Amino acid sequence: MTDTPPNLNDAIRLFRAGDLPGAEAACRALLANDPHNAQALHLLGLIAAHTGYPDSALVLFGKAIAEVGNDPSFHNSRGSLLFQLGRAAEAEEAFRAGLAINDRLPELHGNLGNALKTLGRPEEAEAAFRAALDIRADAPEMHNFLATTLRELGRLEEAEKHFRKALDLAPDYLDARYNLAELLSTRGHLEEAEIAFRKVLQAASRFIPAQVGLAHVLQSLDRAAEAVEVIEKAREMAPDHPLVQFTRRLIYSNAIPGWHLPMINDFERNEAYEESLKRAVTPDSLVLEIGTGSGIVAMMAARAGAKKVVTCEVNPILARVAKETVANNGYADRVKVVPKLSTQLSVGADGDLPEKADVFVSELINVGMLAPRMLSVLQHARTHLVKPGGAIIPRASTVYAMLVETPELARINPVQTIDGFDMSTFDVFRSPGYQQIDLAADAHTPLSDPFTALDFDFTRNMPEEGEREIAVEVTAEGTCHGVAFWFDLFMDEEVVYHSASRSRTNHWKQAMTFLESPIRVRPGDTLTIVARYDNNQISFGIGG
Structure with a gap:
């Protein structure tokens, strides 16, 4: 068969x-x-x-x-x-x-x-x-x-x-x-x-x-925290996928202000914080930092020898990345990232801080030195989160100013007529109050010598608003468009950071308050400048 x-x-x-x-x-x-x-x-x-x-x-x-x-x-x-x-x-x-x-x-x-x-x-x-x-x-x-x-x-x-x-x-x-x-x-x-x-x-x-598409949609719906969760889940599954890498960077970069990157590249700022921390920290120190951001200052405190560092960051996306950064650098056992406002921190055996801090370091400064509610936040921390006599970094600041002519920047501060069109409604997008100016790069003419405008002592309670009139002598002919200003941060008795630095890595640069109406001036004229501050910002105006 x-x-x-x-x-x-x-x-x-x-x-x-x-x-x-x-x-x-x-x-x-x-x-x-x-x-x-x-x-x-x-x-x-x-x-x-x-x-x-x-x-x-x-x-x-x-x-x-x-x-x-x-x-x-x-x-x-x-x-x-x-x-x-x-x-x-x-x-x-x-x-x-x-x-x-x-x-x-x-x-x-x-x-x-x-x-x-x-x-x-x-x-x-x-x-x-x-x-x-x-x-x-x-x-x-x-x-x-x-x-x-x-x-x-x-x-x-x-x-x-x-x-x-x-x-x-x-x-x-x-x-x-x-x-x-x-x-x-x-x-x-x-x-x-x-x-x-x-x-x-x-x-x-x-x-x-x-997963990527869902993350994009959630971001467009202003649900950034959910978008992050979705893209992080995708990252766990495919960490090297180019679409995941691009979308993750897109979501994070849109969720976080762009100044964080130049800030961590500001070597003068970094050096000032590190040097003052080295002088203040001991092996027994409990350090509190407000405003984690990238986590770099908290890690400096740990590297300086602190026993424990507690740092708070209200932005959950920043807090997540800072926590990962701390772990990547081997400080997870000593640096605790708390995703809260400093005014929400608790002290005690079961709290965010085991006890009040020995060293208090903050990085709430912005281009114009005084950030919104900064004085109130510092006062709360000094009262509730820091031991009496604890080191405070930075401990003080002096603001300097100068009369300036800068026609190019003045054309859009405020936004008015551009190329024959009334563009004033677009002025709503301009940052309120002062604007950033780079005196090393932006075209300008100094119309006075620099003068001291305001002093701040962060080690004590200050009124939440104040002003000072200053008689300023004009040194050059021109049109005064406003007052440029900058600051020194006194980190401690010896270490000082100068925002007047013309270094390209100076991320703060300088600030400028533009006058509502420019003023023609001549050498020998005297302008009465009113330097003001409140719980939100520093500003300048014409008095007299």
């Missing part, structure tokens, strides 16, 4: 069952009996393609077509493989050859459409997908393909209609669901986009593009 020789149906059954070696053996047996068996050649080509031998597969498809040239499936298989290999122009020829034999095959129209899209011919691709749908209107993948083409053509409303049709036909069609979510996001339908992305992730939680 002999074994029954295999037939084509046996080979097809084995192929569909995933038994590729068995299917290949059956095909070779058929071809041994009949080398011209086109169906066996075609199936053997499919097996070669599935097992990673595309060149052999193309040869076999060519032989099958040479034997039987009127079978459109042979051309479709050849075209599909060419398309996978990035040879879209050859794929187009193969698909068109199949359609020349039988133009009622929707899969051939669809494959032709995808080849045409790749070749940069979306209008022709649209026609191919519509031809497929004319034959089989209930094909969800064709609605999806057509929708992606319409999206490329800028016809977003039509695209949405076909994505939704694909999902009506196949609710679990994740590619269509993801494409719809992306389209909704593009169209600004953010709440719907969020729902769509979450549905994709319910079915495929590790699908990185959907």
Whole structure:
């Protein structure tokens, strides 16, 4: 008794069952009996393609077509493989050859459409997908393909209609669901986009593009903390994925003011803080820092030998990154990052601080020295969080000023008429009060010698507002557009930081209050300048 020789149906059954070696053996047996068996050649080509031998597969498809040239499936298989290999122009020829034999095959129209899209011919691709749908209107993948083409053509409303049709036909069609979510996001339908992305992730939680898309949507909805959580989850899964890396940086950079980077690159500032901490810290010191930011000052305190450092940061995104930075530098056991306002900190065995601090360091200073509510925050810390006699860094500040002519900056401070247009409504976007000026780079003319404007003592309670009149002699002719000012920070009795520094790394630069009406001045004139401060800022005006 002999074994029954295999037939084509046996080979097809084995192929569909995933038994590729068995299917290949059956095909070779058929071809041994009949080398011209086109169906066996075609199936053997499919097996070669599935097992990673595309060149052999193309040869076999060519032989099958040479034997039987009127079978459109042979051309479709050849075209599909060419398309996978990035040879879209050859794929187009193969698909068109199949359609020349039988133009009622929707899969051939669809494959032709995808080849045409790749070749940069979306209008022709649209026609191919519509031809497929004319034959089989209930094909969800064709609605999806057509929708992606319409999206490329800028016809977003039509695209949405076909994505939704694909999902009506196949609710679990994740590619269509993801494409719809992306389209909704593009169209600004953010709440719907969020729902769509979450549905994709319910079915495929590790699908990185959907995680990235959801993070973008949440950021656009002003839900930055949630966007961070989503992109961090994606980062855990794919830390080196370029899309994750780019989106994470985009979300973080939009959520945090841009001055944090130049601030940590301000070597003069860094040196002043570090030198004063070295002088104040002992091995038994408990250090409190307000305004963690990057965490660099807190780590300086730990490096100086502090037993424990508690640093607070109300921005949860900054606090997260600072905590990671502290851990990366090996200080996690000594530096505790607390995501709170300093006025919310508790003291005690179960509190944020085990006891009141021995050393109190703050970095609340901004371009104009006095940041909003800074004096109140410092007073609260001195009263509730720092031991009597504790070191306070910085301990004082002196503000200096100078009359300045600067026509270029004055044109947009305030915003008024630009190139003949009334642009005054745009002035609402200008920073309130003073503006930053770089006396090392911005064109200006000094109209007076520098003069001392205000003094601050951070070791004691100061009134939350005050003013001082100063008679300032004009030293040069010009138009006084305002008062430029800067400050010295007295970190302790010996260490002083000068914001007047003309170094490029000085991130604070200088500040300037622009006068409501510029004043023409001559040498020998005297202007009465009123230097004011309140709980929000320092400002200058004309008195007398």
